[in-house]
Amino acid sequence: MTSRRGFLKKTLGGALLLGAAAAVPVALRKTRLRAAPPGLKFFTTAEYSIWSAVAERVLAREPTPTTAAEAKLTGPVPRPAAPGLEQIDVAAKADAFLAPLPPGDAKDLKQLLALFDNALFSVATGGPAKPFTEMTPEQQDAHLRAWQTSRLAVRRTGFQAMKRLCAAIYFGDPSTFASVGYPGPPYDLVKSVRR
Amino acid sequence: MIHAGSDTDLVLKPDVCIVGSGPGGSMVASRLARAGAKVVVLEEGGHNTKEQFDMQEPRAFQRLYQDRGNRATADLSIAVLQGRSVGGGTVINWTTSYRTPDDVLAYWQKQQGSLLTPAILKPHFEEVEQRLGIQKVDYEDTNANNRAIYDGCKKLGWQVDTTRRNVRGCLRTGYCGMGCPVDAKQSAALTYLPDAVAAGAEVYANCRVEKIETSGKRAVAAVGLVLDAQTFQATGRTIRVEPRVLVVSGGALNSPALLLRSGLDRGPVGKKTWLHPTIAMGAFYKDPVEGFYGAPQSVASHHFAHRNENAGFFLEAAPVHPMLSAIAAPGFGAGLRGRMSRLPNLCATISLMIDGFDEAESGGTVTLRKDSGPKLDYPFTPRMHECFIAGMKAIAKLHLANGALEVQTFHNDPVHITTEADISKIDQPPMGPNLFAAFTAHQMGGCRMGADPAHSVVDPKLRHHDVENLFVVDGSVFPTGLGVNPMESIYGISSWAADNVKAALT
Numbered sequence: 001m002t003s004r005r006g007f008l009k010k011t012l013g014g015a016l017l018l019g020a021a022a023a024v025p026v027a028l029r030k031t032r033l034r035a036a037p038p039g040l041k042f043f044t045t046a047e048y049s050i051w052s053a054v055a056e057r058v059l060a061r062e063p064t065p066t067t068a069a070e071a072k073l074t075g076p077v078p079r080p081a082a083p084g085l086e087q088i089d090v091a092a093k094a095d096a097f098l099a100p101l102p103p104g105d106a107k108d109l110k111q112l113l114a115l116f117d118n119a120l121f122s123v124a125t126g127g128p129a130k131p132f133t134e135m136t137p138e139q140q141d142a143h144l145r146a147w148q149t150s151r152l153a154v155r156r157t158g159f160q161a162m163k164r165l166c167a168a169i170y171f172g173d174p175s176t177f178a179s180v181g182y183p184g185p186p187y188d189l190v191k192s193v194r195r
Numbered sequence: 196m197i198h199a200g201s202d203t204d205l206v207l208k209p210d211v212c213i214v215g216s217g218p219g220g221s222m223v224a225s226r227l228a229r230a231g232a233k234v235v236v237l238e239e240g241g242h243n244t245k246e247q248f249d250m251q252e253p254r255a256f257q258r259l260y261q262d263r264g265n266r267a268t269a270d271l272s273i274a275v276l277q278g279r280s281v282g283g284g285t286v287i288n289w290t291t292s293y294r295t296p297d298d299v300l301a302y303w304q305k306q307q308g309s310l311l312t313p314a315i316l317k318p319h320f321e322e323v324e325q326r327l328g329i330q331k332v333d334y335e336d337t338n339a340n341n342r343a344i345y346d347g348c349k350k351l352g353w354q355v356d357t358t359r360r361n362v363r364g365c366l367r368t369g370y371c372g373m374g375c376p377v378d379a380k381q382s383a384a385l386t387y388l389p390d391a392v393a394a395g396a397e398v399y400a401n402c403r404v405e406k407i408e409t410s411g412k413r414a415v416a417a418v419g420l421v422l423d424a425q426t427f428q429a430t431g432r433t434i435r436v437e438p439r440v441l442v443v444s445g446g447a448l449n450s451p452a453l454l455l456r457s458g459l460d461r462g463p464v465g466k467k468t469w470l471h472p473t474i475a476m477g478a479f480y481k482d483p484v485e486g487f488y489g490a491p492q493s494v495a496s497h498h499f500a501h502r503n504e505n506a507g508f509f510l511e512a513a514p515v516h517p518m519l520s521a522i523a524a525p526g527f528g529a530g531l532r533g534r535m536s537r538l539p540n541l542c543a544t545i546s547l548m549i550d551g552f553d554e555a556e557s558g559g560t561v562t563l564r565k566d567s568g569p570k571l572d573y574p575f576t577p578r579m580h581e582c583f584i585a586g587m588k589a590i591a592k593l594h595l596a597n598g599a600l601e602v603q604t605f606h607n608d609p610v611h612i613t614t615e616a617d618i619s620k621i622d623q624p625p626m627g628p629n630l631f632a633a634f635t636a637h638q639m640g641g642c643r644m645g646a647d648p649a650h651s652v653v654d655p656k657l658r659h660h661d662v663e664n665l666f667v668v669d670g671s672v673f674p675t676g677l678g679v680n681p682m683e684s685i686y687g688i689s690s691w692a693a694d695n696v697k698a699a700l701t
Contacts, residue, residue: 060528082532097263100426102566144527148607149630156629157271164271164522168264171535172253172518181539182487182517185250186368190376193366194245 031117032133037092041099047110048091050117051162053133055090057140058166082179085170093169112158116147125150196392197242197281200401200421205434209233209397210700212417212438214404214453216240217283218685219669220444221383221391226693228394232700235397235436236388237417239449240280241424242400243384248374252518255373259287261448263427268559268571272628273472274522275448275571276636280374281400282384283446285682288636289371289491290360290380291511292329293679294320294687302552307674308646310655311688319690323683327361327381336367338489341512343478343542345494347593348510353498358511360490361682369488369514387686400424402434405567407441407457407665414441414665440699443667444689447638450671451561452569454642454652461661462652465561467643469676470573470635471547474583475513475523477534478542478594478602485539486515492680499589500549500678506582507549509678510589515543523632525609534603542594546586548579551640551675561641580626583633587621605632637681642671656695664699668692 036048043051061082098109115121116132123129127146128139135143147159170176177184211227213220216238228234243258256264259280266275278284295316303309323329334357337345348355365379378385388398404419421432443450451465491514500507513519515538523543524534534541550558559573591602591612603609606624611617624630645651648660657672659665670685677684 058527058531061532079536097257100263100428102564102568104565141528148527153270153628160271160629163527164274167521167524167527167531168253168518171521172251174251177517180517180535181537185370186488187250189366189368190250193377 031131037089040092040095042095042101042106043091043098046117047113048095049133050113051091051094052085053140054116054144054162055085055094055166055170057137057144058163059085059090059170060137060141079181080178083173083175087175088170088173090166090169094165097165097169109161112161116158116162197388197398197400199242199424200430201399201432201434204432205399205421205436207235207397207434207436209235209436209438211235211440211442211696212237212436213442213444214417215283215444215446215449215669216281216383216388216398217278217444217446217669218285218383218682219446219689220442221282221285221387222686222689223442223444223668223693223696224391224396224398225387225394226690227697228391228396230697232697233395234391235438236391236399237402237404237419237434237436238281238283238398238400239403239422240278240283240400242281243286243374245374245376245378248370248376250368250370250373250376252373252516255287256518259374268573270572270628272575272633273470273573274634275470275638276634277446277448277638280384281398282382282388285382286374286384287372288680288682289514290362291492291495291680292324292327292359292361292683293677295684296678299675299677303644303674306554307644307651308655309644309674311691316687316691319687320683323686323690326386327686328363329359329361329683331359332357332490332493336490337493338367338369338486339480339484340486340489340515340542341492341494343480343484343594343597343599344496344510344512344544347597348496348498350596351593353496353593355494355496355498358493358495360493365490367489369491371491372514372516372519399434404445404453405456407443407453407459409457409459409662412661412663414662417441440664440666440696442696443642443665444669445671446669447641447671448561448569448571450667450669451641451652452563452567454667455561455563456567459659459662462648463643463650464652465641467551467557467674468559468561468571468573468641469551469639469673470559471637471639471676472550472573472579472583473545473547473634473636474586475543475545475605475632475634476587476590476594476602477524477605478544478590478599479537479540480542480599481540483539484515484542486512486541486543487517487538496593497678499585502585505585506553506578507678508546508582508586508589509549510586510593511545511547513543513545515541523605523634525603525605525607525632542599544590544594546583546590547637548582548586549676549678553578558640575626575628583626583631584621588618591618591621606630637676639670639673639676639681642667643674644672645674657692658695658699666692666696666699668696
């Protein structure tokens with residue numbers, strides 16, 4: 001906590017921010033918990049819940065004007081539906097991937113998640129007075145975007161850490177290949193030569 | 196023999212111990228073993244063979260890349276693709292093979308007192324090219340992802356050519372970056388390391404060297420830990436090698452980190468690390484591109500390699516497999532999914548900044564993390580931003596010339612370009628760390644060679660300035676970036692350096 005206070009003071013003008021953050025009721029600081037699978041190796045239940053909430057928005061499926069415009073580029077493409085996160089537990093896979101992290105990196109990532117879901121920090125940086133896990137989907141997207149484009153380099157770093165791992169886990173899963181038009185590796189060609 | 200680690204504590208006393216088995220280490224091992232020296236090679240990565248190369252990105256990145264594919268600058272602004280395997284980066288690179296450009300060698304000679312000239316290196320490159328089967332690609336053998344660069348540049352009158360690749364019997368599956376599943380790519384694991392083993396060298400995989408012990412001006416031992424082949428965690432077994440000559444070939448980032456861990460921190464150790472910092476652009480075409488298949492890199496343009504006071508850059512292709520594409524693609528949510536849904540129609544073109552030729556440039560710096568691994572910082576500068584933007588504009592221009600429907604930048608908010616008039620919009624988004632995707636597949640420098648100990652780590656013969664039986668032989672000795680893909684340069688210069696190592700044995 002000492003280092004975080006030091007960081008805030010250094011980067012955001014400190015006392016003013018901490019004073020504003022302190023005005024937020026304690027009840028608003030709590031992570032909304034989800035049922036976590038047994039045997040987590042890296043995440044606590046709260047951290048698993050935060051990561052799951054992040055993954056839901058990073059990999060959200062609602063159509064947007066952007067995708068509609070892009071669809072015009074190459075015409076409609078009939079594809080199998082993309083699997084949902086109930087089929088690919090991105091947070092559980094992230095837990096397995098992150099388990100061997102060196103202690104220093106693990107500590108940094110856990111602090112990042114705590115900060116990301118902290119209502120005090122949210123309100124202090126212009127967001128709603130709620131933890132990320134309690135926000136509406138629209139608020140969550142705005143929160144992610146605020147981190148993505150923040151003037152604070154550490155927030156942009158944090159966004160990239162979460163987004164990249166979520167995207168890598170999901171789109172690296174073979175069950176998603178058909179939905180993006182990737183036929184998968186040419187196993188038959190390789191087998192014909194290996195024989 | 197190639198050993199998969201060791202079940203016992205090891206103490207070995209060879210003539211030469213080589214730390215790292217990539218293009219530098221494998222070459223020195225081969226040359227020294229064939230000359231009759233007793234050689235031990237220690238490699239942190241595992242011994243991976245084609246049977247394990249299943250063309251699945253998650254497994255490949257975790258097994259074959261540094262930090263399980265997660266290596267990056269400390270602020271994550273530049274993702275670092277760097278190999279970790281018996282054979283090093285040659286197991287996972289995209290096979291592009293160039294000799295060191297003459298003007299780069301001349302610059303090294305002038306600035307650093309390098310002994311390397313085109314004439315000196317010529318026989319070494321010729322031997323490497325023969326051993327690795329390096330040949331120029333025919334235009335007909337390029338995939339659409341690369342051909343778009345070729346055709347677009349030709350339409351604009353820009354310099355462009357097919358590349359040379361180190362393959363034999365290539366099926367052009369497109370999976371070079373995940374380990375060649377049919378052994379067509381002539382990696383060090385299939386060439387110089389087997390040559391070394393045939394001549395008696397012993398290669399120990401899954402052995403991480405933690406420290407070099409010194410006494411006075413001599414390196415007396417390389418000490419390290421045996422790792423579990425699956426978890427990469429220490430097994431509790433140790434390794435201690437006491438050679439007559441020690442060669443560090445861990446590559447940029449790992450070699451300077453090893454010197455720093457060993458207290459060999461005099462001089463610019465870790466400084467002037469060069470990455471060819473790279474930005475990517477996506478171009479969407481009406482017809483399928485299928486950039487996940489075919490040789491990943493077979494075309495390059497060096498039209499913008501020399502730009503007077505500004506940093507030069509060169510253009511190449513990147514494969515578009517889904518995991519790597521999703522990591523690099525801008526945005527999140529439906530925007531990300533929209534881009535991913537167009538994957539078969541996507542051309543991915545990259546612009547690589549040629550760093551190191553402005554004396555005021557600091558480049559990257561390697562220091563040690565708390566866990567003693569390498570920590571890399573590479574601050575973005577206005578010079579870099581100018582080069583990135585110029586690269587983006589060039590890519591947009593060539594793809595529009597080639598008939599792309601739309602070209603997108605990889606800014607957090609992508610710039611959408613459908614006409615020439617849109618290209619100037621690339622100037623608008625803010626530039627800075629993590630505001631756009633950047634990566635590196637070419638790590639160089641950090642143990643630069645030079646005649647002046649104040650400005651170099653090793654001398655022009657690649658011997659450490661302070662430790663008389665210690666050499667550094669890998670890409671970390673390069674005083675600058677190259678302006679071309681570095682693999683063949685590392686092989687060729689290491690072949691030359693092997694004679695210096697050999698001389699130190701007598």
